[in-house]
Amino acid sequence: MKLFAILRLFILILPCIFQPVGASSPTTAQRLEDASQCAIKCFSQFVDKPTFSTANKERICHDHKLSNAVASSIRTACPIRDLFDFLKLEQTNCGRPELDNDHNIRGINYTILGIAVFSIVLRTVTKSYRFSQWGADDYLIIAASVFIGVQCIIMGLMTFAGLGRNIWTLDDSTITTFHIYLLVVQYAYVLSLCLIKLSILYFFLRTFPDPTFRLIIKCTIAFNIVTTIIVTICGALQRQPIHLLWDGWKEYPPRGITLNIPAIIFFHAGVNIALDVWMFALPLTQLYSLGLQPKKKAGVMVIFGVGIFLIAASCIRIPYLLDFTRTLNASSNAQGFVVWSNIESGVGILVACMPHMQPIFRAIAARARSWNILPRGSNSSTEGIFVQRSLATIKMSKTDGTTLVEPDDLVLHDRGGLLSEPSPAKKVDSKFGSVSETGTSG
Numbered sequence: 001m002k003l004f005a006i007l008r009l010f011i012l013i014l015p016c017i018f019q020p021v022g023a024s025s026p027t028t029a030q031r032l033e034d035a036s037q038c039a040i041k042c043f044s045q046f047v048d049k050p051t052f053s054t055a056n057k058e059r060i061c062h063d064h065k066l067s068n069a070v071a072s073s074i075r076t077a078c079p080i081r082d083l084f085d086f087l088k089l090e091q092t093n094c095g096r097p098e099l100d101n102d103h104n105i106r107g108i109n110y111t112i113l114g115i116a117v118f119s120i121v122l123r124t125v126t127k128s129y130r131f132s133q134w135g136a137d138d139y140l141i142i143a144a145s146v147f148i149g150v151q152c153i154i155m156g157l158m159t160f161a162g163l164g165r166n167i168w169t170l171d172d173s174t175i176t177t178f179h180i181y182l183l184v185v186q187y188a189y190v191l192s193l194c195l196i197k198l199s200i201l202y203f204f205l206r207t208f209p210d211p212t213f214r215l216i217i218k219c220t221i222a223f224n225i226v227t228t229i230i231v232t233i234c235g236a237l238q239r240q241p242i243h244l245l246w247d248g249w250k251e252y253p254p255r256g257i258t259l260n261i262p263a264i265i266f267f268h269a270g271v272n273i274a275l276d277v278w279m280f281a282l283p284l285t286q287l288y289s290l291g292l293q294p295k296k297k298a299g300v301m302v303i304f305g306v307g308i309f310l311i312a313a314s315c316i317r318i319p320y321l322l323d324f325t326r327t328l329n330a331s332s333n334a335q336g337f338v339v340w341s342n343i344e345s346g347v348g349i350l351v352a353c354m355p356h357m358q359p360i361f362r363a364i365a366a367r368a369r370s371w372n373i374l375p376r377g378s379n380s381s382t383e384g385i386f387v388q389r390s391l392a393t394i395k396m397s398k399t400d401g402t403t404l405v406e407p408d409d410l411v412l413h414d415r416g417g418l419l420s421e422p423s424p425a426k427k428v429d430s431k432f433g434s435v436s437e438t439g440t441s442g
Helices: 002-017 037-044 054-062 064-077 080-093 102-128 136-159 172-207 211-236 244-250 261-287 294-304 307-325 330-370 379-383
Strands: 426-428 435-437
Touching (some): 172 330, 211 261
């Protein structure tokens, strides 16, 4: 309870601590005529004389092709700040409303954080009550939750640095801060997804004993780690010198060494979706052959099949990535892919924790039935959870490849002494069922 109280208090005071710093200070320049000389020169190339006639001002407000052409010309010929100032003046003179989605983004962010915290707490409670043992998958998901927390915190800070607002309404320092936050969110997203997938894969290793299946899982683990390392290195080297990762927005065309950033982004997105689909199908191949009753088998498959939501979140994120890679208005168009990146990570935490939360839900339901809060189940439990199968003859092969046919050829190696009678020198403890040796002292 204290944890949720602290979290609620943090959410309430966060807006008071971080006052909006995104918008630049209001100025007296509210007319297109107050734009820079470079911007005015570019604007005059696309309109009739006089440049700032009422007809020309109305035309740029309603003709989006003209507006885009002027902006493209200013971007090529003038400093980027001149373009932002012109776009801000254009927005003011045309009466276009200010874009401000920060409250909606914060609401989504807190929801994602709540889902992640709820999932991790329930999983930890399940382990604490020893419904199942701690394993590598549990430690990996806890590490992933740390990066989810970083994502949510930075995403909240980004709303105070312009996320969800037009970039031309922000001052230079705020835009630089926004790009720093964006870089941190991207790295936290990549690492959190890697750890979530590793947690799920290690859970598969603990659950399914088939040797071939385990080898496939180990290869998938290696592939996940290698691709994450590649994306992380490429992300660090995408702009050289490295300070251009957050300062490079000031220059067009970009200087320095620039990798194909859209290619890096879509490589990771494609590998991510392919892994999601692969990991969704892997456990189903094992569950299908289990000798469970259809109802029980369907229930188990549903628990393992919630990964479909992770696939859906990954696919929904793709169009927002396309918009972001082709836009000048980074602070506005980043909101879609940043929000869906956090949603994908939050859903990943939930998917990874679902199989581990089932025992505690079952225990709660059993306690509720004992208190007559829930109706007691039918007698279907007496039917058993496994399907009835006839016994089949087990054929055993010798090392030379021939098949044993005669029962007398079968040799049982009684290593534990289960098939032989206890010797007179041993007696069985009837209370504990243990065997103890007795002897005479000389």
